Amino acid sequence: MKITDIFQTQERTFSFEFFPPKTENGYEILLRTIEALRSYRPDFVSVTYGAMGTTQDKTIAITAKIQNEIGITAMSHLTCVGSTEANINEILASLEKSNIKNIMALRGDPPEGQKEFIYTQGGFKNGTDLIRCIKENGRFAIGGAGYPEGHVEAASLESDLAYLKMKMDMGADFIVTQLFLDNRHYYKYRDMALKKGVTLRIIPGVMPVTNYDQITKFSTMCGCAIPSDLEARLRDVRDNKEEVAKVGIEHATNQCMDLLRNGAPGLHFYTLNKSTATQEIFNAVLTGGYGQGHRPG
Secondary structure: OOHHHHHOOOOOEEEEEEOOOOOHHHHHHHHHHHHHHHOOOOOEEEEOOOHHHOOHHHHHHHHHHHHHHHOOOEEEEEEOOOOEHHHHHHHHHHHHHOOOOEEEEEOOOOOOOOOOOOOOOOEOOOHHHHHHHHHHHOOOEEEEEEOOOOOOOOOOHHHHHHHHHHHHHHOOOEEEEEEOOOHHHHHHHHHHHHHOOOOOEEEEEEOOOOOHHHHHHHHHHHOOOOOHHHHHHHHHOOOOHHHHHHHHHHHHHHHHHHHHHOOOOEEEEEOOOOOHHHHHHHHHHHHOOOOOOOOOO
């Protein structure tokens, strides 16, 4: 099923994101995580994509398994990194053959050890061009990325929103945002996007903080500001993993409840292939009455 078909009957969607593990043990952990979260009946799940061929085949294989064997609507990420247009068309044919009908189209991050994105001759320079290529195939529902605090390479939030409008014009069907830790950024982004003429669903991406060093690294990499009160609470317990997770889950739960109260069209959880934190947050969402139709069982 296409995610756009789900939108026809669901005003609000709940979804999870996974990444292809590098080891057999990691793969077993991923399968257990999917099974644990499957009981919440997510509307769809997504699988991230590796740069320069590191996990591309795994992405397609895992997405196909979730779609065809586990029975959850699945979306494969696809990036521009290291691929020509001919390569992309081959991948699209492989995705279609695997019965995958949904693609998250991204420019992609530079490979490890490379500071800047390097355009591949004969390929695409950004996610907007990739969306156009996928749309020309006409067979997929297409997701695009949104950056509530602006892309780290954008000159301003205003200029970044111009690219968001281009994504819609080129054929994106919906937007999933990068993680953010202050909902005010999402609300401002959503309202500014609408004024720009962006009428797509902008689904907020949520990642519970469970590791202090990890979130500070993510914050630097993607330009996600950590609210001062949250940073102080995390810093006070940074050497206690259980307490860090407790603070992070509490913050993410409050985020989710506030987002849903204020009209967000769902939630997309960045699980990091772990189920515990997501389950705790989702249970609170269910208790609050926001997740009808997504209850375990």
